[in-house]
Amino acid sequence: MNLDEKIFGLGSWTRRRFVQMSAASAMSAGLGTLAHAEAGGSASMIDVPFEKRNPRIAIIGTGGRGTNLLENLLAADAQVVALCDVVKEKAEHAGSLVVASGQKNPELYTDGPHAFETMLSRQDVDLVVVATPWNWHAEMAVFAMRHGKDVAVEVPAVTTIEDCWKIVKTSEETRKHCMMLENCCYGYNETLILRMAHAGKFGDLLYGEGAYLHDLREELFSNAGEGLWRRAEHTKHDGNLYPTHGLGPVANYMGIQRGDRFGYIVSMSTPQRGLDAYRKEHLQAGDPRMAERYLTGDMNTSLIKTANGLTITVKHTVSTPHPYDRINLIAGTKGVFEDYPPRIYLDGQNKDESWESIDAWKEYEHPLWKKEGEIAKKIGGHGGMDYIMLYRLLECVREGLPPDMDVYDAAAWSSVAPLSVASVSRGSAPIDFPDFTRGKWRQRKVSAIATQV
Numbered sequence: 001m002n003l004d005e006k007i008f009g010l011g012s013w014t015r016r017r018f019v020q021m022s023a024a025s026a027m028s029a030g031l032g033t034l035a036h037a038e039a040g041g042s043a044s045m046i047d048v049p050f051e052k053r054n055p056r057i058a059i060i061g062t063g064g065r066g067t068n069l070l071e072n073l074l075a076a077d078a079q080v081v082a083l084c085d086v087v088k089e090k091a092e093h094a095g096s097l098v099v100a101s102g103q104k105n106p107e108l109y110t111d112g113p114h115a116f117e118t119m120l121s122r123q124d125v126d127l128v129v130v131a132t133p134w135n136w137h138a139e140m141a142v143f144a145m146r147h148g149k150d151v152a153v154e155v156p157a158v159t160t161i162e163d164c165w166k167i168v169k170t171s172e173e174t175r176k177h178c179m180m181l182e183n184c185c186y187g188y189n190e191t192l193i194l195r196m197a198h199a200g201k202f203g204d205l206l207y208g209e210g211a212y213l214h215d216l217r218e219e220l221f222s223n224a225g226e227g228l229w230r231r232a233e234h235t236k237h238d239g240n241l242y243p244t245h246g247l248g249p250v251a252n253y254m255g256i257q258r259g260d261r262f263g264y265i266v267s268m269s270t271p272q273r274g275l276d277a278y279r280k281e282h283l284q285a286g287d288p289r290m291a292e293r294y295l296t297g298d299m300n301t302s303l304i305k306t307a308n309g310l311t312i313t314v315k316h317t318v319s320t321p322h323p324y325d326r327i328n329l330i331a332g333t334k335g336v337f338e339d340y341p342p343r344i345y346l347d348g349q350n351k352d353e354s355w356e357s358i359d360a361w362k363e364y365e366h367p368l369w370k371k372e373g374e375i376a377k378k379i380g381g382h383g384g385m386d387y388i389m390l391y392r393l394l395e396c397v398r399e400g401l402p403p404d405m406d407v408y409d410a411a412a413w414s415s416v417a418p419l420s421v422a423s424v425s426r427g428s429a430p431i432d433f434p435d436f437t438r439g440k441w442r443q444r445k446v447s448a449i450a451t452q453v
Contacts, residue, residue: 042172044440045407050150050177052400055127058082058149060116060140062094064225065154066131069181070094072387073129074101075379076394081124084109084116116140120147127397129181130154133229138163145176152181152393155244157410161418161434164411168436171407179393179403180410182248183382184326185449186389188373189342190249191366192358193330196337197253198450199364201346203334205254210246211315213325217278220318221289231275231289234296238269239421240316241296244413246326247314248405253330257408258444260308262433265416267423269297274319294319302420307441314416367452368392392449404449411436 057078059066062085073080080098085091088110098106109115113136120128120143128144130137130153138158144151145167157180158164171178184190197205220231233241254260275294283290298319304312315327328339335346343355350356368388369376376384376391396403415433423431435441 042169042175044437045171045175045177046437046440046444047402048175048177048406049400049402050397051126053126053397054079055150055394055397056081056124057127057129058084058119058122058125059094059129059131060084060119060136061131061154062090063087063131066090066129067094067097068381068386069129069131069154069390070097072379072381072390073394074098074103075375075387076391078390078394079103080106082107082109082119082122084119086110086113086115117143120144120149125149127152134159134233135229138166141167141178142170145170145174145178148174148176150177150397152179153410154181156180156242156414156417158414159417161415164415164434164436168407168411177403178407178410179405180244180413181389181393182244182405182413183385183389184245185248185252185405186368186392187249187383187385188366188369189339189358190252190328190385191369191388191449192361192364193328193337194249194252194450195364195366196361197330197332198255198446201334201361201364202330202332202336203347205310205330205332207311207313207329207331208250208253209313209315209327209329210243210248210250211325211327212242212245212318213315213322213327214318215320215322215324216318217274217320220275221279221282231292234272234275234294234319235292236295237421238272238295238297238300238424239267239417240300240302240314241417242316242318243302243314243416243420246328247312247413247416248409249326249328250312250330251409251413252405252447252450254306254310254312255446256306257412257437257441258446259441260306260310261435261437261441262312262412262416263305263307264430264432265302265304265419265423266428266430267300267302267420268428269300269424272297272319274298274317278319297424300420300424302416302423304416314420366449402448404447408436408441 057080083091083094083106091108091110095106109119128149128151130140137153141151141153167178272294299317302314325340330337337344342358344358345355376387379387419431
């Protein structure tokens with residue numbers, strides 16, 4: 001087993017396509033593990049509702065992202081009873097926000113990296129929000145579910161195929177939900193286009209594209225926040241390290257896990273140059289970061305083929321100059337939408353083939369934005385999508401509804417990262433996706449977020 005297999009759990013992957021690449025030995029090594037992973041198991045969590053209640057919430061990670069989530073939760077009148085962070089001052093600041101909202105002082109857990117275990121052993125916590133570095137997500141989510149809590153995890157939910165299966169099986173065994181906090185699925189444009197797609201305005205869907213194109217060089221080399229851990233990911237693997245912001249909305253448009261699923265992926269990366277060039281210009285001689293060796297190509301492009309034959313392009317770059325862009329494209333037999341800037345073209349729209357503003361399609365504005373859009377924009381959080389996401393999560397729990405995106409979505413969308421690494425390392429060989437639903441994607445209904453009225 002090579003390094004990628006040890007880190008990303010490649011032993012659980014399907015290897016049928018590897019036969020085409022004359023790698024029969026690798027195939028036979030992986031099939032047994034895959035068969036074990038997909039066999040049996042507890043009852044599915046598809047369409048299982050939350051236990052109806054006003055949830056008591058605990059948050060693990062109160063840095064920049066965790067604090068932003070906390071502020072949006074408080075704006076949605078969430079009960080926050082406990083906070084955990086390895087930096088005491090950050091937890092104390094987050095606690096002051098809870099008190100300022102009119103709630104009693106939450107209990108703080110700051111005694112080391114495993115203090116969350118003590119917090120999650122409490123009986124008065126119903127829902128856990130995880131906003132920590134990626135390598136902690138799986139362990140914290142599994143611990144939460146095994147201690148009777150539903151859990152909402154920041155993106156990516158997990159980083160290995162082994163952990164994808166781990167959260168799926170733990171959710172099924174404990175009957176607790178594990179969902180990924182993919183805020184981009186709740187953006188104004190994304191929810192409007194989702195409703196148009198499911199109303200048939202684009203005809204039969206054919207292809208989509210999503211991306212995370214974001215210049216993070218300054219943040220990656222920061223001595224605070226994500227700079228303390230995120231740059232290290234670029235020393236480990238070459239692939240799409242952060243796929244879900246662009247991919248999630250496209251997966252929803254296409255009904256992935258709901259009548260279709262990801263079939264296989266082909267991935268390739270450019271050389272890595274950006275981080276080397278940036279540190280040469282900005283770091284001093286003798287800085288220990290000058291000795292780091294970065295592996296992640298500056299631009300990764302992955303192509304996904306779905307079981308029904310649709311295609312999705314997913315791109316990733318955070319180490320080169322680039323305006324922020326998620327592309328957010330969906331196209332079918334009757335037209336196409338593309339974002340940044342948002343524009344739409346439908347068959348017969350005009351004679352000069354010019355784009356049209358989506359403002360002409362206000363009738364498809366999502367009910368969540370009609371109802372909560374003003375406060376969402378006021379609170380902020382990526383244009384309001386953070387508030388809409390958390391408002392909707394609380395709504396689902398308070399009303400006893402199934403989550404819009406469940407553990408199978410968290411696993412499938414997160415699996416793109418390790419599968420892309422595998423494809424790149426094998427000369428862009430096709431790599432099959434596991435079927436985390438074990439065939440139940442064929443009978444699933446469309447996500448509630450698409451049809452909510």
